[in-house]
Amino acid sequence: MILPRFDVLVPDTVERACGMLAENADKGVRILAGGTDLLVDLRSPIFRQHVPRCDGCPSHPKGSVSSTIDCSMWDSEPLMDSGGSLRDIFKAPDQSPPEFLISLHKLDGLKGIRKLDDGSLQVGALTTITEIERSGEIREGWTALAEGADNLGSPLVRNRGTIGGNIVNARPAADTAVPTIALAGKLNLQGVSSTREIASESFPLGPGVTVIKPDEILTSIIYPEAPPYSGSAYYKLANRKALEISTVGVAVWLVLDKPGGIVADAIISLGAVGPTPLIAESVKDTLIGKIPDKTTIRKTAEAVKDDARPIDDHRGSAWYRLLMVERITERLLHIALKRAGENR
Numbered sequence: 001m002i003l004p005r006f007d008v009l010v011p012d013t014v015e016r017a018c019g020m021l022a023e024n025a026d027k028g029v030r031i032l033a034g035g036t037d038l039l040v041d042l043r044s045p046i047f048r049q050h051v052p053r054c055d056g057c058p059s060h061p062k063g064s065v066s067s068t069i070d071c072s073m074w075d076s077e078p079l080m081d082s083g084g085s086l087r088d089i090f091k092a093p094d095q096s097p098p099e100f101l102i103s104l105h106k107l108d109g110l111k112g113i114r115k116l117d118d119g120s121l122q123v124g125a126l127t128t129i130t131e132i133e134r135s136g137e138i139r140e141g142w143t144a145l146a147e148g149a150d151n152l153g154s155p156l157v158r159n160r161g162t163i164g165g166n167i168v169n170a171r172p173a174a175d176t177a178v179p180t181i182a183l184a185g186k187l188n189l190q191g192v193s194s195t196r197e198i199a200s201e202s203f204p205l206g207p208g209v210t211v212i213k214p215d216e217i218l219t220s221i222i223y224p225e226a227p228p229y230s231g232s233a234y235y236k237l238a239n240r241k242a243l244e245i246s247t248v249g250v251a252v253w254l255v256l257d258k259p260g261g262i263v264a265d266a267i268i269s270l271g272a273v274g275p276t277p278l279i280a281e282s283v284k285d286t287l288i289g290k291i292p293d294k295t296t297i298r299k300t301a302e303a304v305k306d307d308a309r310p311i312d313d314h315r316g317s318a319w320y321r322l323l324m325v326e327r328i329t330e331r332l333l334h335i336a337l338k339r340a341g342e343n344r
């Protein structure tokens, strides 16, 4: 694997790390956590010389070696999900490799899992996926997140990869981001002169694009207390059991007002069926305030299907994804309901 040249800066405080981000913004700088996404991305940036040569068009003679970025052969290029075209990507200024990586590995305050006095759970951004997978506390109270961690990559990837990296990388299929949204996780961001908290569903804007500012670092994720009679579950449908990005991911969280009672609140989030993980808005009408019997669950699953916005790709067709969203949602609602009954 050939990486471009870069220098690694190692701050010992979050404040210093934010300062380094701000100071080096014009030279190209990236945060390095576990590196399982970042180093892969850096290995194969799209350089101008990777743009296919023009085979003859109104703006270039056949065999021309000049860049074809401005060539009319791109004019009919279809738009991608994000609304841009391949030509936009080739033109994007941030395709050049960064001069600096800022390694967070010395920032111990960003590591670990801690129950807070109000019953909520703080997960540091540098907490590894393995630590999440092995946390009994998470598995008991925030089960969907533990199940997201179970399904991410392979043991090697889980040992290095962090929850912060998975969320900031902003892939629509990210296996901890989808349950984080269903569990109403809040993201703590720290910049040079301010800190802010943002709802996890508002964080991604599109594939690889988020609201994070150039000087900001994700420091932790806060999951609200798991109330009595609440339960959650995550399921990843993929073409293989390991080392595979999901074709569809669904996370369900719900809480009953009392054993056998109505659904007092619920959140369902959907992965890999839109440009970002999506919240199924239909549950407000179909599930909340209702007795979760078989008919209600069936109707909810049918409605959730219409919240998804999948595309056809090599992992599965949009038609198949919609069908799977419905089936998985139905199954997970039964599982979350059973867990809610057991959680008193």
Ligand SMILES: Cc1cc2nc3c(=O)[nH]c(=O)nc-3n(C[C@H](O)[C@H](O)[C@H](O)COP(=O)(O)OP(=O)(O)OC[C@H]3O[C@@H](n4cnc5c(N)ncnc54)[C@H](O)[C@@H]3O)c2cc1C
Binding pocket: 030, 031, 032, 033, 034, 035, 036, 037, 038, 039, 040, 125, 126, 129, 151, 152, 153, 154, 157, 160, 161, 162, 163, 164, 165, 166, 167, 168, 169, 173, 174, 175, 176, 216, 217, 218, 219, 243, 244, 245, 246
């Ligand atoms: C073989 C393989 C299989 C994989 N399988 C899966 C899978 O099944 N499911 C899945 O969801 N993902 C998968 N991934 C992707 C990846 O492992 C995860 O997204 C991982 O959690 C990323 O964490 P990291 O610490 O390695 O992030 P890094 O690679 O270090 O960083 C990722 C991005 O986030 C930024 N970043 C990291 N931490 C912070 C922070 N605290 N504040 C601000 N910015 C930050 C970085 O600058 C970079 O842009 C796979 C990757 C590989 C290589």
